[in-house]
Amino acid sequence: xxxxxPSKKKSxxxxxxxxxxxxxxxxxxxxxxPYQAVAIxxxxxxxxxxxxxxxxxxxxSLCTSLxxxxxxxxxxxxxxxxxx
Numbered sequence: 741x742x743x744x745x746p747s748k749k750k751s752x753x754x755x756x757x758x759x760x761x762x763x764x765x766x767x768x769x770x771x772x773x774p775y776q777a778v779a780i781x782x783x784x785x786x787x788x789x790x791x792x793x794x795x796x797x798x799x800x801s802l803c804t805s806l807x808x809x810x811x812x813x814x815x816x817x818x819x820x821x822x823x824x
Contacts, residue, residue, distance in 0.1 A: 760775075760779070761775055764778060
């Protein structure tokens, strides 16, 4: 049975970092840009995409209310005449 020594186990973040650093070093044009700068830009892109997904969900839910509020409905005036 394997021992549960935490020092031997790599965390997911450490594993992802080593893999992305290896990929960064393989691409010739990207090697000129520091790895930390690329990582910061990627984090910003992912956060921005997440924000836009959230905005899209809110806008879709608001669109149904908007469509219902502007759709013509049959109403009765005080005078009793029907209008659209």
